[in-house]
Amino acid sequence: MTLPDREPTAAELAAIEAEWPLIAAELAVTDAEAALVAGCGGELGRARLTAARRRLATVAAGFEPAGLGLFRPRPVAAPWSRVGAA
Secondary structure, three states: OOOOOOOOOHHHHHHHHHHHHHHHHHHHHHHHHHHHHOOOOHHHHHHHHHHHHHHHHHHHOOEEEEEOOEEEEOOOOOHHHHOOOO
16 A cells, blocks of 8 residues: 655644644653663663653543544643532
8 A cells, every 4th residue: 555645734733743742752651661672771761761651641641542543632621610510
């Protein structure tokens, strides 16, 4: 299967931009894992990986599946919509 030779649309670029925090968090985990595999980590590397995984979990909690392996930020309810909710 060959893909068409074209530039991304504005909507595709906007989707990438919205998903970028998740992508960056995943890259940080991958980078920390690679450093450990390469033997460049030690105790600091393990701490870096733990921190990256925690950050990824925090960031991922703010996203929801959007189909085809894509994710989008979860909608945030307005603060005033929670008034009186128990």
